[in-house]
Amino acid sequence: MSAIDGMDLGRFGIWTFDLEFQPASLMRESVQELEELGWSAFWFPEGAGREAMTQAGFLLSSTERMTVVNGIAKIGAREPRWTQGAAVLLADAYPGRHLLGLGVGDPRLKPLQAMGEYLDDLDATVSANPQPRTPVRRLLAAYGPKMLELARDRADGAHTYHVTVGHTAQAREVLGAKPFLGVEQAVLFETDADVARSIAREHLHMYFTQKYNIAKFLRLGYTEADIDGGRGSDRLVDDLVSWGDLDTIVGKLHDHLDVGADHVAIQVLGTEPGHSTMPHWRRLAAALLPQRTAA
Known part of the structure; x- marks a missing residue:
């Protein structure tokens, strides 16, 4: 390294x-x-x-x-x-x-x-x-x-x-x-998927509505459907925020x-x-x- x-x-x-x-x-x-x-x-x-x-x-x-x-x-x-x-x-x-x-x-x-x-x-x-x-x-x-x-x-x-x-x-x-x-x-640190994704989406919403961040996600192979009007698909949210147990x-x-x-x-x-x-x-x-x- x-x-x-x-x-x-x-x-x-x-x-x-x-x-x-x-x-x-x-x-x-x-x-x-x-x-x-x-x-x-x-x-x-x-x-x-x-x-x-x-x-x-x-x-x-x-x-x-x-x-x-x-x-x-x-x-x-x-x-x-x-x-x-x-x-x-x-x-x-x-x-x-x-x-x-x-x-x-x-x-x-x-x-x-x-x-x-x-x-x-x-x-x-x-x-x-x-x-x-x-x-x-x-x-x-x-x-x-x-x-x-x-x-x-x-x-x-x-x-x-x-x-x-x-x-x-x-x-x-x-x-x-x-x-x-x-x-x-x-x-x-949240193991309930619905709760975790709700918290993550609240944090990520701004990044799902900014043009330069959206462009970044599209370059990575995500689609407009993943952006989902600023909500973020489960796949995208899970890739950006690691939730679950330790x-x-x-x-x-x-x-x-x-x-x-x-x-x-x-x-x-x-x-x-x-x-x-x-x-x-x-x-x-x-x-x-x-x-x-x-x-």
Whole structure:
């Protein structure tokens, strides 16, 4: 399996929105417990609550070993020089522990053009300013072949979100052997098929109504009938969200590794408002990280 020089993300990590609106003290306690459980990578999106680079710095300052990954920092949210400046500071302050994940995050932009121009500006900033001893490492959010090629050629690899095991295999083929491939996988601890699919559909509805996501699913061989007007067929929902008991979920996570992923970032769905996902992270740590939790 490929890796990013100087970084240890492990084979499994956490991908979550859950800390987005927590008070800082609780966010610190949560991420510290996750680190103690043995999780070596923490991925978080850029939502409406907090600025991505500031949050990355706070999470890094709250932990000792864990790699913190922007999954993603939106390129439209800040100018390239500020993104690079923040990433340089984090690379210098926390060597080998910050991974800058970049994504377009704006349907109004032409993704490939916007990302290419942003990378040009980032690279120009690199050449004009002193760099840390530990280099800035970056991933691109990528789905289609052309963005995956850009991630292969101009980043350390790719980060995919809401994809199938089949897509992971295709992404590895495009990337080739060396670039890093990190895959998000949504999981749901629910064994009742009707309940599980209802929860999954609520989460996925937005992705079944966005043109660029629909195009992604159609490229994977699904049909308009699978999109089902934004509802999603059972087949598509089941391929995107792993639901069931612990063994079923763990098996799906390993499937991504078997076809070429280097790392799977796990997003837990289905937690009731006001309830913590920590019990699920504990169960998953015991199943996926036995050597780390036993240490």
